[in-house]
Amino acid sequence: xxxxxxxxxxxxxxxxxxxxxxxxxxxxxxxxxxxxxxxxxxxxxxxxxxxxxxxxxxxxxxxxxxxxxxxxxxxxxxxxxxxxxxxxxxxxxxxxxxxxxxxxxxxxx
Amino acid sequence: xxxxxxxxxxxxxxxxxxxxxxxxxxxxxxxxxxxxxxxxxxxxxxxxxxxxxxxxxxxxxxxxxxxxxxxxxxxxxxxxxxxxxxxxxxxxxxxxxxxxxxxxxxxxxxxxxx
Numbered sequence: 216x217x218x219x220x221x222x223x224x225x226x227x228x229x230x231x232x233x234x235x236x237x238x239x240x241x242x243x244x245x246x247x248x249x250x251x252x253x254x255x256x257x258x259x260x261x262x263x264x265x266x267x268x269x270x271x272x273x274x275x276x277x278x279x280x281x282x283x284x285x286x287x288x289x290x291x292x293x294x295x296x297x298x299x300x301x302x303x304x305x306x307x308x309x310x311x312x313x314x315x316x317x318x319x320x321x322x323x324x
Numbered sequence: 325x326x327x328x329x330x331x332x333x334x335x336x337x338x339x340x341x342x343x344x345x346x347x348x349x350x351x352x353x354x355x356x357x358x359x360x361x362x363x364x365x366x367x368x369x370x371x372x373x374x375x376x377x378x379x380x381x382x383x384x385x386x387x388x389x390x391x392x393x394x395x396x397x398x399x400x401x402x403x404x405x406x407x408x409x410x411x412x413x414x415x416x417x418x419x420x421x422x423x424x425x426x427x428x429x430x431x432x433x434x435x436x437x438x
Contacts, residue, residue, distance in 0.1 A: 216388075251425050253371075253425070255371075260420055260428045260429065260430050260431050261363075261371065261420070261428060262428070263425055263426045263427075263428070266425065266426070272426060304370065304371050306371075306373070306425060311384045312373070312384060312385075312386060312387060313361075313373040313376075313425075314373065315363075315370060315371040315372060315373060316370070317370050318370045318371070
């Protein structure tokens with residue numbers, strides 16, 4: 216069974232920079248896994264941020280960026296705002312099936 | 325502006341079939357080459373991809389649910405549907421539909437209980 220792993224929790228100061236990562240149990244994450252990233256706040260549906268590794272939706276704030284980093288998919292938040300406190304999920308493609316990571320709870324403190 | 329709205333019974337008995345629909349407004353479910361997903365989330369837990377339907381007619385399902393899941397579309401009603409058979413308490417979750425993974429509905433809570 217394929218497992219996608221994210222940091223369970225991270226803390227960042229307002230105005231700081233933080234990188235969330237997404238690892239695959241099958242090996243290095245590449246662009247062929249079409250990494251997606253989502254933000255979810257309590258009581259809300261997930262909101263798409265990044266698709267195909269680094270592409271942004273029209274509504275994605277500029278401070279969010281996606282990349283591949285040392286065999287992982289990565290989501291970097293630069294100039295973190297208090298409203299960025301949320302759960303973040305990555306999603307990877309495995310030839311017909313998609314698998315979500317377990318999520319990272321980001322605290323802005 | 326395309327919007328998605330999930331609907332269906334909020335309570336399903338164990339061993340029965342869960343049936344949900346996702347109504348698409350502001351656009352046609354079959355007019356473009358999109359794929360349509362169902363995703364679920366148990367309370368306090370992470371997201372789980374359930375499966376997808378491509379407008380070409382292709383379906384793909386989560387291997388762990390494949391034997392129990394059917395996803396289809398009704399173009400006359402502009403709806404995506406999900407059927408999950410032989411449900412147990414482990415299927416209790418908020419169920420979301422999504423166009424590709426960019427546009428999401430607000431979700432609907434389904435509880436499996438007798």
